[in-house]
Amino acid sequence: MTRRTSSESRTPRTTRTPRTTRTPRTTRGSRAPGASRTRLTAALAVLVLATGCGAADMTRQASPFANAQGSRTVTLSVQSWVGAQANVAVAQYLLERELGYRVDTVQVDEVPAWDALSQGRVDAILEDWGHPEQERRYVEDKRTIVDGGRLGVTGHIGWFVPTYFAKQHPDVTDWKNLDKYADRFRTPESGGKGQLLDGSPSYVTNDKALVKNLDLDYRVVFAGSEAAQITQMRQFAKERKPFLTYWYSPQWLFEKVPMTEVELPEYEEGCDADPEAVACAYPHTPLRKYLNSDFARSGGDAAAFLRNFKWTTEDQNEVSLMIADQKLTPDRAAAKWAERHESTWKAWLPG
Structure with missing residues (x-):
């Protein structure tokens, strides 16, 4: 991965x-x-x-x-x-x-x-x-x-929502229900779509392909860096606002902002071989x-x-x-x- x-x-x-x-x-x-x-x-x-x-x-x-x-x-x-x-x-x-x-x-x-x-x-x-x-x-x-x-x-990389939002809306952790909450994740940067917050454009991510191939009503928005992404997530959490983000473990922020992973289609060996056709979760990588x-x-x-x-x-x-x-x-x-x-x-x- x-x-x-x-x-x-x-x-x-x-x-x-x-x-x-x-x-x-x-x-x-x-x-x-x-x-x-x-x-x-x-x-x-x-x-x-x-x-x-x-x-x-x-x-x-x-x-x-x-x-x-x-x-x-x-x-x-x-x-x-x-x-x-x-x-x-x-x-x-x-x-x-x-x-x-x-x-x-x-x-x-x-x-x-x-x-x-x-x-x-x-x-x-x-x-x-x-x-x-x-x-x-x-x-x-x-x-x-x-x-x-x-x-x-x-x-491990995945899509995450704050646990306080997942507890209120348990079905948000299934990718098939994400469009149901797109308006809750909307920001000025994402326009009329839900926002999927990513970090730096230099990070390798399948997110644009995933949004397209899973036909989701979302737009990938880059914070610019890990630090900028953390700042945005902490601000969302401080205001108890919902957000959907690309994130990864190990990462210390989970201790400060508890998050719950959204289940994407199960990863299978080779499912991410074609970057343009990816429609599966990220693997766990030693x-x-x-x-x-x-x-x-x-x-x-x-x-x-x-x-x-x-x-x-x-x-x-x-x-x-x-x-x-x-x-x-x-x-x-x-x-x-x-x-x-x-x-x-x-x-x-x-x-």
Whole structure:
């Protein structure tokens, strides 16, 4: 199942998050030393100059440290949704404090992340929602990417309504009854149709095809990002208004805004093979990690650690909630999680 990122994917950008101060080592790793900031800044300046006036074309080049043979630097791809950010925050924290690596992060959409990983511009993707075409191309055919194992989290996309509305109108959870409530879900953005709220246009979604193929009186309206979508849903919930939304688990928002899934036609293997003809639910997908093949062979303790990195939906949601709702920095959220779960992450460290 492709979770996000379409052919309209955004240009990835390098997100450098070195730490300039250190706290005494307690349970895991901090980020790069202050001296690395100077080296990275100089390297990025070269990249910008190399591309002429304007921003560097980061679809062709990302971190200057990625796949640096023999260096103690790891470059991680980080996607825009907070669950993926939680994975990277904890991995970065431990790689730096426990194993002594410098960690660079590159924000890049899903499909371009596979291209970057294949070319060695990033070393690892920690949360992939299923991209069969990329798996065939890079894992099976070119062998430039290797499977890094399961993340430990199972992902699922679906259509959801707030539980307070589902309790009042139990039949809304059957897709066949959605048109009955289209006027209740109508917004200025959806015109005369019911609104199906989606996140970013760059996320892969079957929703437009589903609305068309199920002959529903709805219009897909994009909020623009996960954060904007959350803001809208929380506002609807605050006012106890009904809404229908594309959403996914794991996701911390379920703890703040309880939602009930709408049952779409049952998913069967291959029912989503033709994007234009999809008329079934989204599958449940065990999320996986992927490593650049050269990094997997020569990445030493870092590669071993990332292969071992495996946690639960509850773990990820705990960190995500601290980042998105409590407004902790990713580093601080990772630190707090590590303090509470030492037995979990100790098992990830190479023997």
